[in-house]
Amino acid sequence: MMDLVTVQIIRNKVASLVDEMHYRFYRSGYSTVVRESRDFSCVVLDATGRLIVSPPMFFHAPVYKHMVGRILELYGVEALCPGDIFVANHPYEAGLPHVSDMGFVAPVFADGTLMGFVGSIAHKADIGGTNPGSTSGSATELYHEGLLIPPIRITDAGRRLEDIERLICANSRQPITVMGDINAQLAAIEMGVERIGTLAERFGRAEITGAFACILDGAATQLRASLAALPDGTFHAEGCLDSDGVDLDTPIHLEVTVRKRGADIEFDFTRCGPQAKGPVNLRPSMVEACVFYSLISCVDPSMQFNDGIRDVVRLKLAPNTITNASAPAPVSNYMMVNRRLVDLTLEALSQLNPSRAIAHCGSSNALGIAWEKSRPGHPTMQYELVGSGAAYGGGNGKDGTSGTATHLSNVHITPIEILETEFPCRVVRFDLVPDSGGKGRWRGGLSIRREYELLEDATVNCRFEKTLYPPRGVAGGENGARSRIAVFVGSENQRDLKASSRLTMKAGDHLLLQCASGGGYGDPEQRDPNAIAHDLAEGYLTTDPRT
Numbered sequence: 001m002m003d004l005v006t007v008q009i010i011r012n013k014v015a016s017l018v019d020e021m022h023y024r025f026y027r028s029g030y031s032t033v034v035r036e037s038r039d040f041s042c043v044v045l046d047a048t049g050r051l052i053v054s055p056p057m058f059f060h061a062p063v064y065k066h067m068v069g070r071i072l073e074l075y076g077v078e079a080l081c082p083g084d085i086f087v088a089n090h091p092y093e094a095g096l097p098h099v100s101d102m103g104f105v106a107p108v109f110a111d112g113t114l115m116g117f118v119g120s121i122a123h124k125a126d127i128g129g130t131n132p133g134s135t136s137g138s139a140t141e142l143y144h145e146g147l148l149i150p151p152i153r154i155t156d157a158g159r160r161l162e163d164i165e166r167l168i169c170a171n172s173r174q175p176i177t178v179m180g181d182i183n184a185q186l187a188a189i190e191m192g193v194e195r196i197g198t199l200a201e202r203f204g205r206a207e208i209t210g211a212f213a214c215i216l217d218g219a220a221t222q223l224r225a226s227l228a229a230l231p232d233g234t235f236h237a238e239g240c241l242d243s244d245g246v247d248l249d250t251p252i253h254l255e256v257t258v259r260k261r262g263a264d265i266e267f268d269f270t271r272c273g274p275q276a277k278g279p280v281n282l283r284p285s286m287v288e289a290c291v292f293y294s295l296i297s298c299v300d301p302s303m304q305f306n307d308g309i310r311d312v313v314r315l316k317l318a319p320n321t322i323t324n325a326s327a328p329a330p331v332s333n334y335m336m337v338n339r340r341l342v343d344l345t346l347e348a349l350s351q352l353n354p355s356r357a358i359a360h361c362g363s364s365n366a367l368g369i370a371w372e373k374s375r376p377g378h379p380t381m382q383y384e385l386v387g388s389g390a391a392y393g394g395g396n397g398k399d400g401t402s403g404t405a406t407h408l409s410n411v412h413i414t415p416i417e418i419l420e421t422e423f424p425c426r427v428v429r430f431d432l433v434p435d436s437g438g439k440g441r442w443r444g445g446l447s448i449r450r451e452y453e454l455l456e457d458a459t460v461n462c463r464f465e466k467t468l469y470p471p472r473g474v475a476g477g478e479n480g481a482r483s484r485i486a487v488f489v490g491s492e493n494q495r496d497l498k499a500s501s502r503l504t505m506k507a508g509d510h511l512l513l514q515c516a517s518g519g520g521y522g523d524p525e526q527r528d529p530n531a532i533a534h535d536l537a538e539g540y541l542t543t544d545p546r547t
Helices: 004-028 063-075 162-170 175-203 205-228 284-299 307-311 334-350 416-422 529-538
Strands: 040-045 085-088 101-110 113-123 152-156 233-241 252-261 264-268 313-316 366-371 381-384 402-404 425-432 448-454 458-463 484-487 500-505 510-514
Touching: 004 040, 004 113, 004 175, 004 205, 040 063, 040 175, 063 085, 063 101, 063 113, 063 284, 085 175, 101 175, 113 175, 113 205, 152 162, 162 175, 175 205, 205 284, 205 307, 233 334, 252 334, 284 307, 284 313, 284 334, 381 416, 416 425, 484 500
Parallel strands: 264 313
Antiparallel strands: 040 113, 085 101, 085 152, 101 113, 233 252, 252 264, 366 381, 366 458, 425 448, 448 510, 458 500, 484 510
16 A cells, blocks of 8 residues: 555656656747747656656647557567667557657666656657648648658667657758757656656655556546546537548538446547548547546546546547548648547537536637748748637636637747747737627637738648637527638738638738637526626627627
């Protein structure tokens, strides 16, 4: 039996280490997607790859178990040694979200015995492929999305393998930026390995591994108890993505059925549409992220996530579908599918626990601008996660939040000052859109919009969602506003684009991006007059709906 005080001390030490690794990485990163958006995670794992403490980038959390499992399958424990670091970005070989996300894991030893791993996953500025920036809204096979790296060593017993580094750089349009981020990532991992070793010296290897087991078992026990207190039943929700990015006129069907009996729960995605030609396919690790996040949100948001929850939750997936694609189906746009899948999973779970219901949230969007000319000393690739400034739907007792990351990611929106310093662009508008939040007793969060003036010629790649199917309101609330992409704004050629688009623009052209807002919750007629007055005073509404 472990002393529970010691278990909690070790857990807090691990959580502090994860925070320290994150801080070291983003303060050392080269790319804006690391330095500003913080599209990365750092973690500590047990000897089988099970996550001990969740990182802020939640959707990375289930990936590590798949990556470490594949490393152990390929190499075996006996082939690992202190100083090893493995790298992979392969969605099918290692469970990574998409090719642009590069994962690193290092084994940790104490007394000559494997006791765990330290890991990190981060988006890379460019890893090859058809498009600058690698991510694509119109890829039709995985090979279009960049260099594929199955799990291999990049550091062998403490010796950096420069051949692997040169291979990665040779396949990137931004080798200095990519290698700078890799060096920062490896430094964070090396620090993590050292700190876990120090913990083992202080507490002993058996105490550390025993605490890990207690932490994992505790999460499973807590979830079972919370589920047992809720009613049994079968719950269902379905909806559509705008398209797969290739066939822009055909929506993509998503569907989830939740079956709950006592302390057991199953999520069935077998009726989702067949895997798509375009890059909206998911690997099981991403479906797990949606399910674990939604379940904790519904059952007990104070619950601490770790991989012990895997012992409680069952997933049912059909092969060759959107939620369980087969290689070489492309996966670049996984995040917008994740967000839509979370909306639907939360909608189904709201029937299990209505007090935790929430309307559908704003969109997940990404913008890539490949500049023909960059500023001296700066990269030519501008990559932004515009969805980090989306909006939450209204919930039971609370309005939706505006201009914040929704679900899963917790990424930051890149500040205007950084964009205008790093790249030849000018942001001429960045604001909330009045009257855009879905109406309800509790309204949805408002859309944000950004308008850019291009100061150099560039190729623009937009990957947007919810341009056709708006965020749904629930319990009588109205739908939120749809996403919008407008090009050549202010000219006679101004027009709106479809969700996934790539085009060439000239210096002086304007581009407008508007994220979807949140849906409303409850009957709008029941909205508190004081809340309406507040919205009018803040400019969230332009007219009083009561007049």
